[in-house]
Amino acid sequence: MIARVENLTVKYDDFTAVSELNLSIEEGDIYGFIGPNGAGKTTTIRVMATLLLPFAGKVTIAGMDVERYPEKVKPLVGYMPDFFGVYDNLKVWEYLDFFARVYGMEPAGIPSKINEALEITKLEGKREAYVDFLSRGMKQRLCLAKTLIHDPKLLILDEPASGLDPNARVEIRELLRTLSREGKTIFISSHILSELADICNRVGIIEVGKLVSEGTMDQITKQLQPGRLLKVRARDIEAAARFAAASRIVLSSEMKEGCLLLRIEDTDGVAERLIKTLVDSGAGILSVSEEKPGLESLFQKLTRGTVS
Amino acid sequence: MNALLKKEIRTRMRGKTIFAIENVYLVLLTGIFLIVLAISSAGRESFAWETGRSLFETVNYVQILLLVIASPTIVASAFTLEREQKTLDMLLATPLSLVQIARTKLLASLSVFFVLVLVSLPMLSVCFILGGVSPSEIFWAYFLTLEGILLAGAIGLCYSALLKRTLAAVPISSLTIIVFLIATLLIAKLLSPALGTLNPLYAFHLMTSRWTTKFFAFETPFWVPSLVLTSLLFLCVFSYTVEILNEEKRRTSSQPRALRLLFYCAMLLFLLSSTIEYGPRSADIAAGLERFVWVSYLFCVAQAIVVSGGSLSGFERKKLLSSWKEKCLRLKGWLGPGLCVGPRYSLLIAFMSVVIFSFGAFQVDMVKRRMLSILLVGCLFVTGTLTCAMLARFFSLVRRTKGNSLPRILASFCFLIVLVAPHLITYVHRRGKTEIPETAWDLSVFFSPLIALGYAVEPTRTPASYPYCAKLLGSVPFSVVTSLLYFSLLIVLWALNLRWERKIRLSTEQI
Numbered sequence: 001m002i003a004r005v006e007n008l009t010v011k012y013d014d015f016t017a018v019s020e021l022n023l024s025i026e027e028g029d030i031y032g033f034i035g036p037n038g039a040g041k042t043t044t045i046r047v048m049a050t051l052l053l054p055f056a057g058k059v060t061i062a063g064m065d066v067e068r069y070p071e072k073v074k075p076l077v078g079y080m081p082d083f084f085g086v087y088d089n090l091k092v093w094e095y096l097d098f099f100a101r102v103y104g105m106e107p108a109g110i111p112s113k114i115n116e117a118l119e120i121t122k123l124e125g126k127r128e129a130y131v132d133f134l135s136r137g138m139k140q141r142l143c144l145a146k147t148l149i150h151d152p153k154l155l156i157l158d159e160p161a162s163g164l165d166p167n168a169r170v171e172i173r174e175l176l177r178t179l180s181r182e183g184k185t186i187f188i189s190s191h192i193l194s195e196l197a198d199i200c201n202r203v204g205i206i207e208v209g210k211l212v213s214e215g216t217m218d219q220i221t222k223q224l225q226p227g228r229l230l231k232v233r234a235r236d237i238e239a240a241a242r243f244a245a246a247s248r249i250v251l252s253s254e255m256k257e258g259c260l261l262l263r264i265e266d267t268d269g270v271a272e273r274l275i276k277t278l279v280d281s282g283a284g285i286l287s288v289s290e291e292k293p294g295l296e297s298l299f300q301k302l303t304r305g306t307v308s
Numbered sequence: 309m310n311a312l313l314k315k316e317i318r319t320r321m322r323g324k325t326i327f328a329i330e331n332v333y334l335v336l337l338t339g340i341f342l343i344v345l346a347i348s349s350a351g352r353e354s355f356a357w358e359t360g361r362s363l364f365e366t367v368n369y370v371q372i373l374l375l376v377i378a379s380p381t382i383v384a385s386a387f388t389l390e391r392e393q394k395t396l397d398m399l400l401a402t403p404l405s406l407v408q409i410a411r412t413k414l415l416a417s418l419s420v421f422f423v424l425v426l427v428s429l430p431m432l433s434v435c436f437i438l439g440g441v442s443p444s445e446i447f448w449a450y451f452l453t454l455e456g457i458l459l460a461g462a463i464g465l466c467y468s469a470l471l472k473r474t475l476a477a478v479p480i481s482s483l484t485i486i487v488f489l490i491a492t493l494l495i496a497k498l499l500s501p502a503l504g505t506l507n508p509l510y511a512f513h514l515m516t517s518r519w520t521t522k523f524f525a526f527e528t529p530f531w532v533p534s535l536v537l538t539s540l541l542f543l544c545v546f547s548y549t550v551e552i553l554n555e556e557k558r559r560t561s562s563q564p565r566a567l568r569l570l571f572y573c574a575m576l577l578f579l580l581s582s583t584i585e586y587g588p589r590s591a592d593i594a595a596g597l598e599r600f601v602w603v604s605y606l607f608c609v610a611q612a613i614v615v616s617g618g619s620l621s622g623f624e625r626k627k628l629l630s631s632w633k634e635k636c637l638r639l640k641g642w643l644g645p646g647l648c649v650g651p652r653y654s655l656l657i658a659f660m661s662v663v664i665f666s667f668g669a670f671q672v673d674m675v676k677r678r679m680l681s682i683l684l685v686g687c688l689f690v691t692g693t694l695t696c697a698m699l700a701r702f703f704s705l706v707r708r709t710k711g712n713s714l715p716r717i718l719a720s721f722c723f724l725i726v727l728v729a730p731h732l733i734t735y736v737h738r739r740g741k742t743e744i745p746e747t748a749w750d751l752s753v754f755f756s757p758l759i760a761l762g763y764a765v766e767p768t769r770t771p772a773s774y775p776y777c778a779k780l781l782g783s784v785p786f787s788v789v790t791s792l793l794y795f796s797l798l799i800v801l802w803a804l805n806l807r808w809e810r811k812i813r814l815s816t817e818q819i
Contacts, residue, residue, distance in 0.1 A: 074403045085393035089322035101311030102402045
């Protein structure tokens with residue numbers, strides 16, 4: 001286990017931003033940390049990045065307490081804040097060179113490491129450009145390059161795609177996949193679940209400073225919506241609904257936009273039996289398809305949209 | 309070179325501001341140089357060395373003033389700019405320690421001024437050629453300038469850490485430096501020339517005046533006490549800056565550690581400055597020693613009141629009553645007065661003993677007298693400090709409101725009355741406006757700890773100004789009586805504390 005958050009509580013004077021939070025991140029994970037604005041994501045991340053001291057509980061990275069051994073934890077972590085700027089009057093390679101030296105890298109190995117980081121982030125062409133003249137997307141990639149420069153074990157990225165256009169978002173997602181393939185552990189936060197759903201293997205959902213759900217995407221979906229959801233279109237939708245209810249294998253049913261949504265148990269043969277019943281009913285079944293729950297509706301269901 | 313320093317210098321030197329500052333500064337300094345040269349060579353016949361001397365003094369005064377006022381304006385943006393550019397978090401997340409970051413930021417920001425100091429070197433070389441100035445004087449002038457720049461820079465850095473915006477930090481730090489320069493000049497003239505050496509302009513004035521300097525009663529070069537005091541203040545301001553940056557991690561509004569640091573530093577500055585004597589002639593050793601002991605005593609008493617006044621803090625009255633049986637609470641209450649003669653006070657008294665001895669070290673026959681002096685001063689310190697602590701604890705016990713301010717204020721007020729009353733009585737009597745019997749006003753001086761400390765420093769001195777006291781005492785030292793008086797008072801206050809505790813305990817049991 002590369003990182004562990006145990007009963008973390010953070011207070012700003014009388015206000016509790018994070019309350020008894022527990023998380024664990026395995027090596028090689030892409031862990032999505034999701035929650036609405038103000039839920040406590042950035043506060044948790046700042047504690048992990050040694051920028052904030054916990055009020056109670058502890059955070060360990062590679063087995064080391066971040067509060068007691070910040071100097072040992074810092075080289076293991078690559079931190080990218082949600083809002084960041086760049087220094088004036090500095091070229092791209094000088095910017096990366098500065099961070100490489102600050103992290104205590106061997107001077108001889110720095111140029112090759114800079115080239116590598118620029119190549120991964122596709123900034124090779126901007127090597128000699130001044131950082132304050134880069135576009136927003138490029139600055140974002142540069143910050144990621146800076147985060148990678150000292151080869152950290154754990155990348156902590158606080159909303160890395162915020163404020164970017166759709167193309168740049170796709171690029172960042174691709175970049176994260178590449179890094180994951182190279183064996184990096186990534187802890188990434190976002191307030192948009194769909195943004196992370198297809199790249200994360202584990203997800204933690206936080207609301208009002210508390211973790212409301214944690215696991216793989218499938219586990220979270222099943223936890224919220226047990227069984228399968230079938231969408232039925234028919235000529236006589238009322239009759240189809242009556243027959244479905246009479247079959248006693250439907251857990252719940254609802255009409256939505258002229259279609260019938262039927263929830264059934266996720267066991268072998270149940271769906272086939274229901275379809276056979278409906279077809280035999282003579283309600284004129286046009287189509288039956290499985291409906292996957294919308295990620296946003298799932299997220300709203302979990303978080304209720306409240307903030308701490 | 310340190311990576312952060314390299315980056316800071318690189319980004320600063322690429323900006324246009326640095327060249328503008330250098331050019332404006334050079335033009336200004338050259339203008340003043342030429343004006344002084346024209347004035348000193350016109351009108352009357354003067355020797356070349358006189359011109360050289362006046363050039364040296366004027367150019368240095370102007371240089372110190374300009375650089376000391378300007379340096380915080382650049383340094384004040386060190387952290388605020390990082391905050392505004394949103395780069396501070398990334399910097400703090402690196403393995404660099406806060407001390408390293410603050411130190412490098414200070415040096416990098418001041419690098420501009422180090423260049424400016426070098427730029428003026430050719431002008432001062434002209435003074436050297438004209439004569440009237442020794443190479444050592446030029447060296448010490450530069451030393452004082454750099455010392456002043458570093459101190460002013462540290463103050464600017466402190467504001468940079470304290471305030472969020474550059475627009476606020478820059479004018480406030482400049483204003484602080486101007487106030488600091490004026491205040492230290494006033495202190496130098498009215499209170500203590502030693503503290504005035506914190507002001508590089510005054511220190512330069514002392515250097516050119518060639519006054520005698522005594523540090524711990526020993527004649528020393530003028531720069532030794534100046535360096536000691538400035539370094540102390542610099543270290544304090546720098547540590548305070550680091551503490552402020554550290555507070556950001558805690559995200560709490562209380563800053564007691566940082567404030568305590570400032571308090572200790574201020575007291576230490578006063579303590580040290582009281583051991584320094586500047587003057588055109590040999591300074592009065594006994595007066596310096598007396599002042600040192602007074603300041604130490606006031607420091608101890610202030611600490612005693614603060615510690616004991618807050619020894620029962622954090623507990624509301626109701627909670628205090630309900631949990632009175634808890635041993636830890638009682639322990640906390642008694643620990644306050646105990647701490648007032650605890651390890652750090654013992655250290656202070658030990659330090660003071662060294663000072664008292666060093667004042668008399670050059671006179672071997674005085675060793676016995678010094679031992680007696682240390683004993684008497686020690687007795688006065690312990691009884692006085694504990695009495696004040698016990699008084700503050702009593703007020704802390706009987707208060708009916710939340711917070712620690714009231715017990716502390718009341719205890720301080722009582723102490724001030726004891727401090728001032730004997731002098732007031734003496735003053736009123738000498739003006740002959742009252743019918744107070746002579747014995748009464750004469751005896752009242754026994755209550756004054758400051759007078760007692762004065763006699764403890766010189767135990768063999770008879771209190772000639774107080775004839776009735778002198779007659780009563782015989783060969784007994786004056787301070788013995790004061791110590792005994794305070795000891796009695798301590799016993800009374802202790803009994804009062806115990807009685808009040810019992811009262812609280814009884815009322816708790818009734819509840």
